Amino acid sequence: MPDLCVNIDHVATVRQARRTWEPDPAWAAVEAQLGGAHGITFHLREDRRHIQDDDLRKLKDLTNTRLNMEMAATSEMLGIAVQLQPQMAMLVPEGRDEITTEGGLDVVGRIDELRPIVHALKGAGIPVSAFIDAEPDQVSAAAECGFNVCELHTGPYADCFHQYGRSNEASAVMDEVERVSRASRSVLEAGMRCNAGHGLNYDNVAPIAAIAGLSELHIGHSIISRSIFVGVREATREMIRRMASTQSI
Numbered sequence: 001m002p003d004l005c006v007n008i009d010h011v012a013t014v015r016q017a018r019r020t021w022e023p024d025p026a027w028a029a030v031e032a033q034l035g036g037a038h039g040i041t042f043h044l045r046e047d048r049r050h051i052q053d054d055d056l057r058k059l060k061d062l063t064n065t066r067l068n069m070e071m072a073a074t075s076e077m078l079g080i081a082v083q084l085q086p087q088m089a090m091l092v093p094e095g096r097d098e099i100t101t102e103g104g105l106d107v108v109g110r111i112d113e114l115r116p117i118v119h120a121l122k123g124a125g126i127p128v129s130a131f132i133d134a135e136p137d138q139v140s141a142a143a144e145c146g147f148n149v150c151e152l153h154t155g156p157y158a159d160c161f162h163q164y165g166r167s168n169e170a171s172a173v174m175d176e177v178e179r180v181s182r183a184s185r186s187v188l189e190a191g192m193r194c195n196a197g198h199g200l201n202y203d204n205v206a207p208i209a210a211i212a213g214l215s216e217l218h219i220g221h222s223i224i225s226r227s228i229f230v231g232v233r234e235a236t237r238e239m240i241r242r243m244a245s246t247q248s249i
């Protein structure tokens with residue numbers, strides 16, 4: 001079964017709605033860790049819409065689990081990552097108008113721009129992940145660009161699951177699982193680690209968690225939403241139970 005990394009951005013979104021000090025995403029990270037999370041994921045966006053620079057030091061001080069920093073491929077973010085030394089840097093595309101990360105990074109189209117950032121992060125001892133669509137050409141380009149890890153975008157699977165009545169039996173949904181599964185095999189064959197995430201929730205996580213060879217799932221919105229009712233610790237435990245209840249496909 002893959003490890004669970006809990007994305008705590010949404011806690012900061014609630015805080016920033018009032019520009020106040022609560023709820024604290026670093027406390028949420030500690031609760032997620034106590035609930036069994038293997039890592040904490042956060043996205044320091046260029047527009048600072050949720051996580052703030054001050055949160056990074058607090059996350060580092062309060063948690064003792066893996067920190068995964070999602071970031072745009074810019075020199076500003078590179079400098080911050082090198083200083084923070086997270087366990088992994090995850091390069092994602094960023095759009096000012098998007099509500100959340102919408103598509104995978106176009107490594108094919110941006111390989112020359114990405115290569116020096118990947119090189120600099122790796123040179124600073126930070127493994128680098130590419131958040132990509134589950135497409136063969138993006139996997140090959142990620143390997144060529146020197147990424148250590150690919151995170152496969154499960155948003156299309158999650159949308160399809162929702163569209164087909166929240167059922168994993170629909171053939172279109174099974175096709176989406178197969179697409180992620182095929183891409184994960186290519187990632188592993190290319191010598192990279194493979195993670196997955198986006199849009200996963202308590203109902204749709206099982207078939208993705210069952211894909212052989214995935215190292216981590218990165219899940220945020222669903223866990224933080226559930227935590228309003230049961231707390232972050234319990235919401236994390238529940239997700240791990242859902243992931244563990246899977247059978248191999």
Ligand code: PXP
Nearest residue numbers: 101131197198199218219220221
């Ligand atoms: N992976 C990446 C690269 C993301 O940008 C996000 C959202 O911030 C997630 C995973 C988590 O997605 P969700 O909040 O839908 O679980």
